[in-house]
Amino acid sequence: MxxxxxxxxxxxxxxxxxxxxxxxxxxxxxxxxxxxxxxxxxxxxxxxxxxxxxxxxxxxVNWPTPINDSIIKGKIVAVDQKSVVLKTSQTKVKVYGDFIGYQIGDVLEMEVEYFNISEPTNDNAFNYKRYLYSQGITNNAMIKRLLSVDSTQSLFKELQK
Structure with a gap:
């Protein structure tokens, strides 16, 4: 009351x-x-x-926190031709590279190199860094090498085919 x-x-x-x-x-x-x-x-x-x-x-409240491990392992939650978003145990990481043939749900382990996205220099310009943070993505990385791929079959993948 x-x-x-x-x-x-x-x-x-x-x-x-x-x-x-x-x-x-x-x-x-x-x-x-x-x-x-x-x-x-x-x-x-x-x-x-x-x-x-x-x-x-x-x-x-679970606030997303950046990581700095050079080797990360996570499940793909979003994919396009230039990048994937990996959900690790701590946060989400957007990894840039050539990811043709990978699907949502695949588990990747890779060695990455982190980089920062610069803040916009103009007032009221689009802030890509804040946009990624609003999606729960705290790190941006470039793939160095892929260590392992665990492709799993799911109902979602079968329905896509």
Missing amino acids: FIKNYLIYYGISCLLLIVSILVHPVFFIFLIFYGAFIIYRLNLMNFISIFIFTTLFFLF
Whole structure:
């Protein structure tokens, strides 16, 4: 009953936290102003419960983290002629190279070399790095050599044929 009446306040707090972490740290200022608003609008007990809820939300959300292993192994979740997206145990990695003949669901192990995609130099230009991060892809890599391929048959692959 306590949370039910103020659910929108909890949601806005978590949304401001997500925007602060993913977009820009300057949004933490809005989170501070929102905390002052909660104290003014509701009371200190509601502020404390919203603060605890938002802190627990921050701790238990699985934020994607970059990796730097030179040898990676993962399942293909997206494929085109120039690249594949591998889902590893920790994150997703976009690997560029010649990947003709590989399908979604194949497990690849490869040696890669990581590279950074530069930020756009113009204001309001498309930011490819942020786009990849929004898809859960934290690393970009170029394939050095393919170590192993485990091609599995699935109902999806059979339906494609």
